[in-house]
Amino acid sequence: MVKPMKRPDMREYFRAEIDRHVNGSFARSAHSKTPANVRKVDGTVTSSVITVQMIDGTEHKWSGGRYASRKVNLCYAPLMPRILR
Numbered sequence: 001m002v003k004p005m006k007r008p009d010m011r012e013y014f015r016a017e018i019d020r021h022v023n024g025s026f027a028r029s030a031h032s033k034t035p036a037n038v039r040k041v042d043g044t045v046t047s048s049v050i051t052v053q054m055i056d057g058t059e060h061k062w063s064g065g066r067y068a069s070r071k072v073n074l075c076y077a078p079l080m081p082r083i084l085r
Contacts, residue, residue, distance in 0.1 A: 004058040007083070008035040014062075014080055017045045022077050045078040 016030035021044075034041065043050040043064065050062040062081035070076075 002056065005037055005054045005056050007060045008038055008052060008054070010035065010038075010052065010062070011080070013041070014045055018078050018080070021045060022073050022075060045081060049084070050081055 012033040013030050013035070016028050016033045020027035020030060037055050038052055039055050040053040041050065042053070045064045048063065048065040050064050052060045052062070054060070061084040063084050064078065064081040066079045066082075067076040068079055
């Protein structure tokens with residue numbers, strides 16, 4: 001029996017996505033921040049659910065879509081997604 005892969009550390013990826021949302025095209029790229037074992041990311045930090053598929057087929061989920069209460073650079077910035085259990 002194959003043990004499922006651990007949940008990846010997606011903080012750098014989410015930080016880059018939030019930066020891109022706030023600063024637009026001048027922000028750093030999130031694609032270079034994906035962990036090595038991640039095959040596909042469905043959703044962004046503005047989506048209600050972010051699904052990450054690992055190379056072995058395991059899926060992990062985060063809840064996104066939450067926004068800061070004050071504006072940052074003329075828009076409401078997304079907050080760091082939370083882990084869904």
